[in-house]
Amino acid sequence: xxxxxxxxxxxxxxxxxxxxxxxxxxxxxxxxxxxxxxxxxxxxxxxxxxxxxxxxxxxxxxxxxxxxxxxxxxxxxxxxxxxxxxxxxxxxxxxxxxxxxxxxxxxxxxxxxxxxxxxxxxxxxxxxxxxxxxxxxxxxxxxxxxxxxxxxxxxxxxxxxxxxxxxxxxxx
Numbered sequence: 001x002x003x004x005x006x007x008x009x010x011x012x013x014x015x016x017x018x019x020x021x022x023x024x025x026x027x028x029x030x031x032x033x034x035x036x037x038x039x040x041x042x043x044x045x046x047x048x049x050x051x052x053x054x055x056x057x058x059x060x061x062x063x064x065x066x067x068x069x070x071x072x073x074x075x076x077x078x079x080x081x082x083x084x085x086x087x088x089x090x091x092x093x094x095x096x097x098x099x100x101x102x103x104x105x106x107x108x109x110x111x112x113x114x115x116x117x118x119x120x121x122x123x124x125x126x127x128x129x130x131x132x133x134x135x136x137x138x139x140x141x142x143x144x145x146x147x148x149x150x151x152x153x154x155x156x157x158x159x160x161x162x163x164x165x166x167x168x169x170x171x172x
Contacts, residue, residue, distance in 0.1 A: 022086035029079075041101045048072050048102035052109070064113035069106055076102045 033043055055068035079102075080095055128150050135146035 022082050025082040026086045041097065044076075044098050044101040045105065048076070048104075048106050051075050052106035063117065064110040066110070069110045072103055072106045 029043075033040065036043070038046065051072050052068050055071045056065055059065055059067060061068070076099055080098065083095075084090055131150045132143065132146040135141045135149060136143050140146070141149060
């Protein structure tokens with residue numbers, strides 16, 4: 001099919017050129033700013049958090065999800081590329097401020113949740129070692145059996161068994 005033939009079937013006149021995507025995007029973001037009354041930094045802050053929390057809900061994850069964080073970073077990259085295409089170059093101060101404002105809180109929440117999860121695992125492992133040691137020191141079980149007891153019943157039951165063997169006194 002020749003180009004002239006295709007132009008006859010388009011829903012707009014031949015001389016009409018539809019608006020380009022970056023212009024439409026910047027106009028839509030400006031309209032959203034006007035409609036919400038947000039400042040530019042506040043829109044980035046709320047947009048980043050909305051994307052992060054929306055992805056958490058869609059993915060049905062309890063805590064920090066790397067995919068949700070990647071969605072925030074991806075959306076910010078697309079936003080900055082659209083602005084780059086619209087303005088014809090980088091506006092360095094605006095770009096750095098936009099990126100930091102958008103990704104700061106989602107990144108902090110993600111890192112904090114992973115730190116807390118790691119700390120919980122360290123604490124649990126320490127309590128399990130303590131329970132195994134208590135069972136072995138009380139003479140209740142060998143180290144292999146003590147590990148199996150703690151793994152199957154939990155570290156609280158291991159400490160309770162050690163106390164029963166020692167007449168209610170726990171000797172670490």
